[in-house]
Amino acid sequence: MSNLTQTATNSLDFHEPEAWTILSVEDSQQYQDSLSFILRQHRVNGKPIKLLSAFNIASAADILRNTPNIAVILLDIVMEEDDSGIKFIKTIRETIGNHEARIIVLTGQPGMAPRDDLLQSLDIDNYCEKQEMSAPHLRSLITANIRNYQQIHRLNQAKLGLQIIINQTQNLNQLKQLQSFSDTVLDAISQLCQATDGGIVCAQTHLEDASSEIIATSGPLKHSPQTAARIVNEQSIQQLLEKARATGQHQFDGQRTLLYFNDSRMNLKSYFVIIISRVEISETVIALLQVFCENVRSGLVNVALFENLQRLAFKDSDLNIYNRNQLEQELRLALLNDIKHQALLLVQLKSYDELKSVFGYSMVLDSLRAIKVRLESLFGDSSVIARISRGVLAIITKPETIVNLDNICEALNQPYGETTKRRIGLRCMLYPLTHAKERSGDEVLADAELHLEVAKNRNLNAFCFHEKLRSDVKEQMLLSEALKEAIEQESLFLHYQPKFDLLSGTVIGFEALARWTRDDGTVVPPDQFISLAEKAGFIESLDALVFRQLIQFNKKLIQVQSGLQLSFNLSIQDLKQPSFIDELIEYAGASGSAGQNLVVEITESQAMLSFTEIEQALSKLRAHGFRISIDDFGTGYSSLSHLAQIPADVLKIDRMFVNKIKPNNQHYHLVEAIIKLGHQFNLDIVAEGIEHSYQAELLKALGCQYGQGYWFSKPLSERDALALLDHD
Template sequence: MTHDEFEFMEEPVAHHSDVDKADVWTILSVEDNPAYQQSLNFALSDLRYRGKKLQVLNANSRTSAATMISQHPEICIILLDVVMEEDDSGLRLVNTIREVLGNKMVRIVLLTGQPGMAPRQNIMEDYDIDDYWVKSKLNKENLQTIVYSNIRTWLHLRMLDEAQRGLQLIIEASQQLDQCRELPVFSDHVLATLGGLIGAAEGGIICARQSEQDEYTTGKILAASGKFSKLKKQQLDAIEPELHAQFEQLWQAKQHIFEDNRSLLYFPSTEFTGEAYLCMVCSEKPLTDQQIYMLQIFSENVQSNFKNIALFNRLSELAYMDPLLGVFNRNRLQRELNVLSSRHWYASELIVCSLEDFPSLYLTFGRDFINRCVSAVYTMLSDNLPGLMISARIGQDRLALLTNNTISIELPEQLSFQAVPVDGIDHRLPLRFGVVRLSSVSINNGEAAIHAAEHALELARKLNQTTYYFDSEVEQHAAQRVTQLTKLRQAIANRDFHIALQPKIEFATNKLASFEALARWTDSEGKMNPPDQFIGLAEQAGIIELLDIQIVELAFAAIIRLQQEGINVPVAINVSIRDLASKHYVEQLKQFPQKFDVSPTFIELEITETEAMKHYDQFIKVLSELKNLGYRVAIDDFGTGYSSLAHITELPAEVLKIDGSFVRNIGKTNSANHVIEMIMRLGNRFNFEVVAEGVETEEQKQLLREMGCHIGQGYLFARPMPLDDVIKWSKTNT
């Protein structure tokens, strides 16, 4: 051994547990030769790097080394003997370290006393080792170089790994922070991420909110961790003086402050809020430059999220709050009802109050006065309704109030007449109420509850009552109508309607005079829907024009088929005042004769007497134009309306149809006889053809003939029939 080689002395070295890990570099020597192990320990005992000593751990086998490595992640260098209990134990340990333990950073220096057992070139190519030395050539100078260079490399790798893990933590935290919408939850996430970045779990972190416009001491702690956990929700002026001074320093500086074991982070207010946010981070050890850099990166992200939360809260305020009263709006009320506990749901009532004549009041007095009226009504209701839990404004003129008491029938009546002060003057504003007990509505269905209360309000208005209490049966009927209307719209779109034809017969000869086309609808389930239901529903929904156009087309097609069978008689169709008011419908009537190549004289337009007289001025011109084109015009249900003699003489009609209610009572009541006799005189005087509908017996037929009526329609002759059956009937009965 030369003079510059290590002298291996058998002196003990300090056990690793006796030394503070933060003040040493940990090296593992894996060697099954105790003498060499002790000499190596001695040679390393006086080395220092960056002011820190070396701590040497010893293992004498592959198994003990693997265990020690897993227990000491701070090991930076492994001096590894190739040959131990087996010739390749050292090399197998390399694979265990890299592949099984997953330690890619620790520096592995392979030491061998027999180079032939592990050739350098092959080993460096096949194994993930960092250096290779033959023991006989390892002197003190080489050992010092090995230690210094590998510690330096390990330190750089660890810093890069920490930076990577820090960036990954920031990325993952940012994704979580982006989902936070509540400030306390967001603050907790910020603290957890800061603790992960710099190891502040024990030291603790504080996050506080402070208004830019108020005094510093008005701030409140939003979140805290570690030793500061007890400070959560306290005011800044209530915390210990040292911490208070730190926050005040940050408030004055209005920028981040980084100290050895304490970092102060400042997040200024945004355009959406006048509040700044302060964070104090206490770490167990001084922060590295890299950790400070990570904090700065994360702080930029936090500042953006503070801005996003402020924007979200502002949008939420606009989306869920009424700006006039500062109470919930319709959307928020629905959300609150959706999450109401079952106990409160079954014990509560929802009241909707409407300021009546709102459009007139608005036009007369203006928006500002009306807003003051709504505010005054809200105050009055809030003061007088017992058990009030939630208030909301769900329309310009409409308030909703949820109470946990049953409201007496008399209370809304009393409130509707109670004066409210507006601009110093008492006003008695017209109020109307709709009330629903939530137990009558599906639980946690806020939309249904609001709809039920509003439906009750509309019924109160329709019945001219101050208050109406929701009736589940009425609501069920309304729901059924909605379902039926949906089916009706689909049937119109699919052209699912057909017509049935009912004959009109000349009394004297029993010959066919004409037909009436009646709309029929069999839905997809095979159910026949009564015309008196779907016709009225179509009129209420404003889609009667679409239905009636299809019926007109079906009537023209039926005439073509009848004429092909040698049956040349007119077909009557029912026309509503809405149809005649529609330019599209009237234009279609004008085009259909040419489109179907059918003379309009074969189409008879039936309009009820009530509509004819009520809207006389609106449709007289249209009917005249259609009559001039060749269409026949009939007044249906004649005798039930209030026709004036002047209008009757001017009507562009050719047919009067006696309503079936008079035909049923002919010969039974004098009034029915008198009405029929009057109609016959009008027909004779003004040259109208008169048709009696609803003829069911021979007696009715005979009495009508005696009074001068020549044509009838009813079950006595035939029921309404499909077109194919009508053709068969016509060939055998006329």
């Protein structure tokens, strides 16, 4: 079927057919005759059915090749071969590329091609069994599919018309001479209207009784200037021209169309285009012409069409203000002028996605419109306002208009709506352009957005840019790149902090802690580079590296002393990735560890925030021998029900409580409650951050079994950790 030509129309054809063409592909003469009888009197939108019959796939293909605008195909799914119909459907859609014709599959053997499978896998509209198909049902099915075809055909034609406009306006943008410009205009119009009888472009000065000058002609008129001149002077054309002058509008009158262009920048000239058509131009074509004429008008005033398209590209249609591209241009101009008297203010709608999800996009737009109106009220019409992303507006204004940023943010954040009185929820970031020396508009905007994100991370509602912040952000970016490289080169390493039995003083295990020393000897604190890895999106790679090194240490640990626990941290991002958990379990098993002495530590606050998302991962790890430890317990907000549900084995008391524990003080009783709670749930209790002997004694007296901290030992290198066991 590869030699078939595409039957979906490649040229504009908005004229309704005199009859709806239906192709019946059916090898039964009797069934074909029945279809013909049922449909011969049937009319859709007042038009009859033209039924074409094919008794095999080859003849059906031939009909498709030579017959345009087939609205509906009635296809027996089982033809010469069991899968002939299925192959033919794929040929129609994929090889021929006809996506307009509606396909109704008919079968007398439903078992040969199951209905659900076909409807899901193929682009068909209906699947019907012949024996269940009554004449009324068939006619209603045909009617519905013809109407679907009609809508799809019109839509495709409109798309094709818009594509013609886009292509031709690109051509017009390159043309500076009136003659070639006019020729291109006529060529485009002939494609849009199928005006085979030709067209004429005329110019006319605004002088009284001035005659019309023919600039260009097309079609048969191209070789008949006398005929063109006669048409221009016809009374009907002159009447249309007078009406166009009076109204300033294009005139559409049956088979005669006059497009009128008048502008004060046209050097005291007006232009009009006459279109001669054998049939009346449809409303869709009129709409397309209206669009195209706007581009033509811009070209006739010698304004590059590209600028016109740019105006479309530089406007936010939802809010009718500038968009990001235009703001970058405005920033560029501002930077060329006195930057001391210019400032950029970003206003962010908080929780954009949540608001859109809960209240809908219209409510979000209402919020943004309210912000825009208030910005205009606060800063005046002289300020430039733009929408630079989904939930962020920006304004270029004078710094002196923003005396107090907090007050501005509060004014913008006042409740709005006559009945709802909703607070919008905003974040403001001020960026004085004095900080933007030797920077382009897009660089300034990107810089401002980056610092708006800083404000978001710091949970600030009002935030003013300062130079140190830029250096801090740049330093973070460089550090992020260095961390990524360090992970790839596996230059991070582990230290191991021993855990002790508080009663016996013996080592019962270690916690693996990642360490990073840069090539220049700089030691980067773990809380800094771990947080950076989470934000930059490579925490999974970091944790995978930690786990590989931990497993190698564990092999040595088992040889020295069995039964020691080795704990390590996993992020919530890790636990949300089933593939990561599977790889971790597989790697542990392949190394001989099989999770038998490994403990996964997760923070309480993160676990509670994402409990439903990570519960399955924790249960899976536990099922493979891993133990689960709730880290930093007491700092989150777990309920007893959560604690009962989470598959945990160990509870770690946060160092904050240990550090402040004194006999019978508030923290003493909190720790006592945590220990009792842990025992009630049969959890091992580990206290972290023990730095003094009295802390160890108090914890031991309260029933805490295990502890770790600098009182016992700092985190040790692998060699020192193994040496500690030799002396234990």
